[in-house]
Amino acid sequence: MHVTGSHFTHFADRTDAGRRLAARLGGLGGPGTVVVALPRGGVPVAAEVAVALGAPLDICVIRKLGVPYQPELGMGAIGEDGVRVLNEQVIRLASVTDDQLAGVERRERAELERRARRYRGDRPPADVRGRTVVVVDDGIATGSTARAACRIVRARGAARVVLAVPVAPVDWTDRLEEVADELVCVDTPSPFFAIGEFYADFSQTEDEEVLRLLAEARARERDGAGDGAGNGIDEGRDRAGGEEGGDESGDGVDRELVLPAAGAGLAGRLTVPAGACGVVVFAHGSGSGRRSPRNRHVADRLNRAGLATLLFDLLTEAEESDRRNVFDVGLLGSRLTAVARRLGAGNGTGDAPVPETRGLPLGLFGASTGAAAALHTAAELGPAVRAVVSRGGRPDLAGAEALGRVSAPTLLVVGSLDTTVLDLNRRAGSRLRCESELVVVPRATHLFEEPGALDEVAELARNWFLRHLAGHRSDTRNP
Known part of the structure; x- marks a missing residue:
């Protein structure tokens, strides 16, 4: 069976692609289904599919074998369990010798083993015997890696293999129909040159994001969340990105939006769980934005606790190129203030x-x-702001006068190894006249990249916001 869309629009990013792909897979939910992602780019896509289907998420590590002088052109792929797929036509046309092929395969096999250890550790692959396996990647180009993945899960005992991707060439089914029982694609645009051309954001998926998404999936499985209902709802949150709901209807909201502020249109992502008890607006640091995996990790933890979040870009792309804007606290603060007012949060008032x-x-x-x-x-x-949390922040840059006027309870979180910033936070904290607390996370650096460090930040933020936001909802929310 082949399922393909008919009218193509760009995906915002891999998360958006995953949500749209999940909408085409709703009939596959249930305890008999396992979602298997191709790292790294396929993992954010598959994570959304796994949530929607209420299915466990695993990985199938595959490495493309690129032509030596043109690595982006695949001449085959290798995978776990010794699987090897070659595209003889590409090898022949590219005049790749046996020695060159062996050299590429040797390098990629070492990287494959490294990634398998990194992502899975000592855990065995998911047991797929007798189950439906949905193999997910962020797109199909030559199809070599997808072919290898389907062969691996079939060899491991899958009863049914479904290959699902957001985008592929028009002839993809001809290439892959013999390795999967069902092929599902959101769209097959033509002409097709590269997967990345169909994504607004096709930035590289880092190991840290893969590990985070896999850990979250394991946690959902342990907690029994989404036990196969396949309704696309995770913790009361509409992961399909619907445009409506989230007020008093009992539906969650997760959508992109643009907020005008100080003459600029600022892109953001608003997530409102059903029955939200507060909203937290994220102000990103230098060189970061609404897609920061660290802030998204914290935001997801807040969403699960019943807190709405807005992650948005304080600067436009053109403004980010001027480093002076990154440290212009007056500009950043005025933008954040304008956005907060437009949310109509806090005291129930707001501009639009x-x-x-x-x-x-x-x-x-x-x-x-x-x-x-x-x-x-x-x-x-x-008083419209009821709580503030700073993660590895520079509160000192707000200035003594502003610090002295803050009335919201403020939590400052700094890594113990981030010594310069820790000292600046201590000095800034002494200027605050509100309820405040400085928490030092042991053995953590500025970005909290150490194992468990970011989780501790998320836990601290969640508890602080629940303590100061819950129970303060305004009646103006009811029309």
């Missing part, structure tokens, strides 16, 4: 408020220079 958040108690989460912007906004909005 976002209806899903109107009347929700407002919190601010700032990282790096974004922490200074958050405190600037807290000083400007006064």
Whole structure:
């Protein structure tokens, strides 16, 4: 069976692609299904599919064999369990010798083994015997890696193999129909040159994001979340990105939006769980944005606790190229203040408020220079801001005058090995006249990249916001 879309539009990113792909796979949910991703780019796509289907998420490590002088052109692929797939036509046309092929395969086999250890550790692959396996990648180009993955899960005992991707060439089914029982694709645009051309954001997926998504999937499985209902709802959150809901209807909201602020249109992602008890706006640091995996990790933890989140870009792409803007706290703070007001949060007022958040108690989460912007906004909005959390932030950049006017309870979180920033936080904390606390995460550096460090930050932020936001919802949310 082949399922393909008919009208193509660009995907915002792999998460967006995963949600749209999941919408075509709804009939596959249930305890008999396992979702298997091709790292690294396929994992964010597959994570959304696994949530929607209420299925466990695993990986199948595959490495493309690239032509020596043109590595992006695949001449085959290798996978776990010794699987090897070659494209003899590419090898012949590219005049690749046996020695060259062996050299490429040797290098890629070493990388495959490294990644398998990195992603899976000592855990064995998921047991797929007698089950439906949905193999997911971020797209199909030559099809070599997808072919290898399907062969691996079939050899491991899968009863049914479904190959699902967001985008592929028009002839992809001719290439792959013999290795899968069902082929599902959101769209097959023509002409087709490369997978990345159909994504607005096709930035490289890092190991840290793969590990985070796999850990979250294991946690959902342990907690019994989404036990096969296949309804696409995770912890009361609409992962399909619907445009409506999240007020009093009992539906969650997860959507992209653009908020005008100080003459600029700022892109953001709004997530509102059903029955949200508050909303937290994220102010990103220098060189970061709404797709920061660290802030998304924290935001996901807040969403699971019943807190709405807005992750948005404080600067436009053109403005980011001027490094002076990154440290312009006045500019960043004014943008954040304008966005907070448009949410209609805190005191229930706002300029053209976002209806899903109107009347929700407002919190601010700032990282790096974004922490200074958050405190600037807290000083400007006064009681409308009920809590602030800074992650590895530079609160000192807000200035002594603004720090002295902050009334919102403020939590400063710094890694113990981030010594310079820790000292700056101590000094800034002494200027705060509100309830405040400085928490030092042991053996953590500035980005909290050490195992468990970011989870500790997320836990601290969740507890702080629940403590100061829950129970303060405004009646103005009810029309």
